[in-house]
Amino acid sequence: MGKPHVIVIPYPAQGHVLPMLELSQWLVKNGIKVTFVNTEFNHERVLKSLSDSDNIRETVTMVYIPDGVEPWEDRNDLGKLTEAMSRVMPGELESLIGKLNGKEGGEKITGVIADGQLSWAIEVAHKIGVKKAAFYPASVASVASLLNVPNLVSDGIIDNNGRILKDQMIQLSPTIPLMHSTNFVWASVGDEATQKIIFDMLSKFSITNKLADWQICNSSYDLEPGAFSLVPNIIPVGPLLASNRLGKSAGYFWPEDSACLAWLDQQPINSVIYVAFGSLTVFEQTQFEEVALGLELTNMPFLWVVRQDITADINEAYPKGFSDRVQNRGLIVSWAPQQQVLSHPSVACFVSHCGWNSTIEGVSNGVPFICWPYFADQFLNQSYICDEWKVGLRLDKDESGIIRHGEIKDKLENLLSDESYKERALNLQTKTMDSVREGCSHKNFNNFIEWIKDD
CATH class of the missing domain: 3.40.50.2000 (Glycogen Phosphorylase B;)
Incomplete structure (x- = not known):
């Protein structure tokens, strides 16, 4: 056989x-x-x-x-x-x-x-x-x-x-x-x-x-x-x-820019804002500019994943002079090896679309979140992050439906100045990883394997 x-x-x-x-x-x-x-x-x-x-x-x-x-x-x-x-x-x-x-x-x-x-x-x-x-x-x-x-x-x-x-x-x-x-x-x-x-x-x-x-x-x-x-x-x-x-990990639709890991090595521990909105999120020009300005306003290092198709004309999308102003502390890549990024000690938080993969990757590495759901199950995942696990914060839109740069800056500062978010994230990480290494998830997976092998 x-x-x-x-x-x-x-x-x-x-x-x-x-x-x-x-x-x-x-x-x-x-x-x-x-x-x-x-x-x-x-x-x-x-x-x-x-x-x-x-x-x-x-x-x-x-x-x-x-x-x-x-x-x-x-x-x-x-x-x-x-x-x-x-x-x-x-x-x-x-x-x-x-x-x-x-x-x-x-x-x-x-x-x-x-x-x-x-x-x-x-x-x-x-x-x-x-x-x-x-x-x-x-x-x-x-x-x-x-x-x-x-x-x-x-x-x-x-x-x-x-x-x-x-x-x-x-x-x-x-x-x-x-x-x-x-x-x-x-x-x-x-x-x-x-x-x-x-x-x-x-x-x-x-x-x-x-x-x-x-x-x-x-x-x-x-x-x-x-x-x-x-x-x-x-x-x-x-x-x-x-x-x-x-x-x-394998199965990405875009080549990863692994050079960003060497860049992360140069940053202080717990200092980098990691920003990634998954494979399907798209932004209008105004909203894209607000993301850029919000990151600029924090005065913190950031690693931002920007797909070519995230907005209409990506080459013209950034605010005037943005690249020059942030060149010493911001890195923009088209795709990143996300699991390796989130496990890097320099990463302080994750601005995420809250897809389930991204959610569990952040949780598994003890990283707190700023939530920016786009569609489908991402709103439910945001509820888990903010209301159940209390390891992240929501962003609020203004009356025209835009999340402004001031809101982005304020929420990032709130998240990173309150150590309780990181503490809860680390506690959740421990529980989650214990389950997959030796607890319920581990036992369930072994039972599943035995079932597949059983004649």
Whole structure:
């Protein structure tokens, strides 16, 4: 009997590919063969971003299937992408598994581990009779909110298409954060047609919940005790971080600028503001300028990740004279090795969009936050950071919907002058890392491995 051989397939977004490729490397470390299935578009991006020293290609077999979107179409149009995927990818996945199983001398596919959003991938695994597991890369509270959709409909908060009928705060249980109805995961994504497509996809979580043999997530009981009581069949195995397996993270869509680590080495301990808004946040020109001016006003060193597509014309976006004024204490890069940055002793705080990966990376390194959520589950993660864990502060918009430079400066000063934020962040770090090294998450992961290997 050969090794167990699993397909791992993520939803095609940065915040999903990254943790699922991390999961894949943990599986390989535990003696399981992994074929990682990206869309063709993201497969190329991931391969291009790998450095010569990355050995992931030698450990994880990386393949692709088409996503159904034409090469010239916009893959940031999440409605179009999601609709095309659900039409084209189930058949492509089944065909791929057939080809892999037909290879002479190759290990046959024994299981599929699919992103929790891809209910169709779980259905394919069910149809061909292999083991099937779902992996949720977001907080378990956000999954609980999606499994609660029928109650939201019956309570008249949303209709059957996910349209918001009541503009109000919601609390699914006294033990998880409040969320606003306009901040449901699907409600802040694109126009109404897009929201309907995303809502329909997310509503199928119930299929995943019913068919999957195992459901695991990149969280821990210490981070979300209340949410796990709502969905007891979802098992925490996280945070799965490259540093915990003494390796490097892989799966980025852009090449990392590792030179920023040498720059951080030159900065005093606990002095640098790290600013990164993830892979999808975009800013209007005015808001981008306010971020720059806010960082300038702090008079502190900062490392700022600025993607080329974060605003309309990036070369003209900075305030006049900004680069000259901050050149001795500010470093701007297009992408950063974030886990290594956040573990660096010179980093004092993290100005973040509050994606779940960024949230747990900050928590796992004991770094306090300034929260700047953009869409989807990021508002819920902000509630965890500010209200539950109390390791960060929100930013307030003015009457025109802009977060001004004075607000940015004030909140940063408040956060960094109050040592209690750092103390709570370090306490949370200890609890979270203990869980993944020897506690519940560690035991759960080992049980998951045993299940995959069990004939």
